[in-house]
Amino acid sequence: MHEVSIMESAVRMAVDAAKSAGANRVLALRLRVGTLSGAVPEALRFAFDVVCRDTIAEGASLEMETVPAAGWCPVCRAEFECADFISECPRCHNPNGELRRGRELEIASVEIN
C-alpha cells in the first residue's frame, strides 16, 4: 500500500515540473528504483494509473529502471553485489562494506508536451 504515496509524490513532481515548463501534458515518467528501496515495481505500476487520474499525467507511460544494490569494500577497494543490508565483502569477508547503491527512489526525468 505504501507505493500509492510514493507514486503520488512522483506524479506531483512530474506535474509541477511540466507546468513550470509551460507544458500541457505529461507523456512519460522515468523512475529509478533501487533493489533495497523497499518499493515493489509491480505495486508502483498498479498505483500509477490511479494517481494519474484527473491530472495532466493521465495516460502517461511509466518506465522504471531497477538499480541493483552494490557495496564498496574498503579493503579490496572494489564494489560487490549486495543482496541485503549485510555488507560483508564476498572476497575478503570484511564486514565493513559501505552501501553505495540500491536505496534509490528517484524521479529521473519526465517527458512533456
Added chain:
Amino acid sequence: MCKECGCGLGGDNVKIGGHAHEHDHGHGHAHEHEHHHEHGHSHGGTTLNLNLSLLEKNDRLAEQNRGFFRAKKLLVLNVVSSPGSGKTTFIRETAAKLAGRLRLGVIVGDLATDNDAARLRTAGIPVVQITTGTVCHLDADMVAKAAAQLDLDKLDVLVIENVGNLVCPADYDLGEDLRVVLLSVTEGEDKPLKYPPMFHSAHVAVVTKSDMAAAAGFDRKLALQNLERVSHHARIFELSAKTGDGMKAWLDFLAEKRSA
C-alpha cells in the same frame, strides 16, 4: 506521506504541543535542483531531467534543520525503536544523569496521547509532544515546528523520541547528528536481521533493559553478533536505564560528541 506503509494519506491532523497543524503537503514552485536538458523524443515530447529523490522535500527540510541545530550548537539525537523498548525511560534517565553537565530537551512523537511528554515533564525536562494521528513516523517539518516551541538556547542536547516503529522512520532524516536505535533484551536477538534498513542506518545501537537479560533468556552473544552484521559501523552500548548499569559509557560518549 510515508513511502513505507502509505499512512498519512489525505488530510492528516498533526498536533504539536497541543496545537493542530495541517500536515503540509505543499508543492508547486521551487525545484531548485532541476536541470532542464533536452533529449530523445520517444513519446513525441520534450524530456526534462529531474533527478530528484521522491523524498526530496523531507531531505531538504532535514538539511535546513541540521544547519539550524548546528548554529545553535546542539547535539541532536533521533531515538528509534519498536514500541516498548524503553525509549522514554532511557531518555529520562539520560537527562537526569546528565544534569549539571549537559542540558537536555525532548521532542516526543506518538500517534496519540501526551503520556510520554507528561512522564518527561514530571522529571523537569523541557518537552514538546507531537501527536501524529495516523502518521507512523516523524518528519523534518514536524520537528522544525516542534523545535520552535523549545528554548533551544538553554539546551545542549535535543533528543527526538520518534514514533515506536522500526520500519517507516528509517527513511525520514530529521536533521539529527546521530540516529540511535534501541534493542531491548525482551525483544529477541534477531531484530536487527528482521529490520535491517533501520539498524543499518543507525550510528548508535543501544541494548536496553540489560537487568532483565537473564529472565528474558537473552542470548547476548548472538544479539551482538547480529548487530555487528547489520549495524557494523554503529557504536554499541549495553545498559539498564532502570538500574543505571552501563549508563556511564553512554553519557561520556554523549558529552564527548557534544564537545566535538
